[in-house]
Amino acid sequence: MSEAILDAGPLIHLAELDALDVLSDFTSLYVPDAVWDEVTNYQSRALEHPKLKIKRLNASISSIALMALAQALTLDKGEIEALALLEGNPQALFLTDDTAARLAAIQRGYTVHGKIGLLVRSVRQGLRTHQEVLALLNGLPQHSTLHIRPQLLDAIIKQLQDEWS
Secondary structure (H helix, E strand, O other): OOOOEOOHHHHHHHHHHHOOOOOOOOEEEEHHHHHHHHHHHHHHHHHHHHOOOOEEEEOOOOOHHHHHHHHHOOOOHHHHHHHHHHHHOOOOEEEEEOHHHHHHHHHHOOOOEEEHHHHHHHHHHHOHHHHHHHHHHHHHHHHOOOOOOHHHHHHEEEHHHHHOO
């Protein structure tokens, strides 16, 4: 069990796949105001899942270093607020599908996972089977708005099939 701070992407994309349950083993899921608003606009049911312990938080952005990094990487308001929450809770896992937000988090020493990492993690946590995760990954282009290069997705699926067989 652990805590996570979320960007909008994983909530939206997991809701599209009907796979929000892969977040159910987290003790707390913290969602900054800007992310909450974005998810509400695109996939409001993601915030209402009965098995998730989601808490909306206000993030005060006081770090000059964070603002400089956010400007350099052109991060949006939700990503900046999520990173600000990480400053106060650095042991939390940062969940984002955004490459620039991921780079910013890694640069600041935080642990990051995206939707694909969460799906793989769900097998290790006993929340989903190998077959379920492979089916979700194979259906990703048709059922999710996540942008991923087809060659990369194919390579991930092949690697997981090899690992799990």
